[in-house]
Amino acid sequence: MQKLFLFLIIFFLAGASIASEFELDEAQKKKREQDKIERALENLSGDNYKSFENSIFKFEQMGEEAVPILVAHLKNNKEDQKIRVNTIYTIGRLGAEAKGATPIITPFLMDEDADTRAIAAIALGKIGPGAEDSVRILVNLLNDENEWVRKSVHDALRKIGTKEAKEAVRQYNQKKRNNTMH
Secondary structure, eight states, rough: OOOHHHHHHHHHHHHHHHHHHHHHHHHHHHHHHHHHHHHHHHTTSSSSSSHHHHHHHHHHHGGGGHHHHHHHHHHTTTHHHHHHHHHHHHHHGGGGGGGGGHHHHGGGGGGGHHHHHHHHHHHHHHGGGGGGGGGGHHHHGGOOOHHHHHHHHHHHHHHHHHHHHHHHHHHHHHHHHHHHOO
């Protein structure tokens, strides 16, 4: 009986030790994951294209979980054009999973910087039908002075595909055809 009791005590202590090591491992895993996210965010402002692509891949792996992280990063760095454009682009790469970021991206369609407007349109196009709330603003940008912005908006409207978006694309294409015939 004493041997059984001693065995149970040793078994319990060993189990508690393993459990505390498991908890430590989980805490370490969370810390490592947080460090990877921080590095990925830092790479959104860097000049190294490979690091930038690796960051995008990291956020794509995270999927919808990445949206609030990227939105917070965008809000905290919206004055830096490079970070702003790269973060918006990265959000767009998440596709439909980034639907919740539409209200955050849409105001960037009115940015004074043409690159920011174009990338915001591209991102909304990648989000697709989930970006339908941005259609009215996108339609107005079909008259933007910048050709890249107009092309990006045209493509975004096609991908969003609402009735209003399709009609705007149809009218834009007709107008373009009429202008090239004269």
